[in-house]
Every structure is written in C-alpha cells, then in structure tokens.
Amino acid sequence: MANIKSAKKRILVIETKTLKNKIIRSKVKTLVKKVDAAVAAGDKDLAVKCLKDATVAIDKAAAKGVYHKNTAARKVSRLQLAVNGIA
Numbered sequence: 001m002a003n004i005k006s007a008k009k010r011i012l013v014i015e016t017k018t019l020k021n022k023i024i025r026s027k028v029k030t031l032v033k034k035v036d037a038a039v040a041a042g043d044k045d046l047a048v049k050c051l052k053d054a055t056v057a058i059d060k061a062a063a064k065g066v067y068h069k070n071t072a073a074r075k076v077s078r079l080q081l082a083v084n085g086i087a
Contacts, residue, residue: 047083
C-alpha cells in the first residue's frame with residue numbers, strides 16, 4: 001500500500017478509470033453478441049441494426065482510449081464481414 005498522498009490518490013483514480021473501462025468493454029461485448037446472434041439466426045434487418053449500434057459503441061470506445069484504434073477497426077471489420085455474409 002502506498003504511503004505518499006499523491007500515490008494514494010493515483011490508486012483511487014486508477015480504480016475509477018478501470019471500472020469505467022470495464023463497463024464500456026462489457027457494453028461492446030454485449031452489442032457484438034447481439035450482432036452474432038442475429039447473424040446466426042439469419043435475420044439481415046436485425047443484424048444491420050445491431051451492427052450500427054455496435055459500430056458506434058466500438059468507435060466511441062476507441063475514441064476514449066479503451067480500445068486501440070486498430071483493435072476497434074478489426075472488430076468492426078469482422079462484424080461487417082459476418083453481416084455481409086448473410087444470404
């Protein structure tokens with residue numbers, strides 16, 4: 001445990017940021033699962049709608065620094081490929 005006041009404050013700040021990042025990652029994972037479920041069901045309209053929501057969430061997460069920009073681009077690309085693969 002830290003003894004210096006500024007180090008104690010940093011620990012609190014890091015805990016807060018970690019919790020925020022965890023919430024954002026969880027939301028992104030949930031939206032990605034919705035897209036995957038729609039693709040598995042073969043529902044193109046629902047998949048496109050869910051893809052839009054997921055893409056917005058992933059881009060916001062990347063803008064906030066939760067995901068690296070290339071990671072976000074990879075996630076969006078894979079989702080787009082899955083949705084486009086629906087016949």
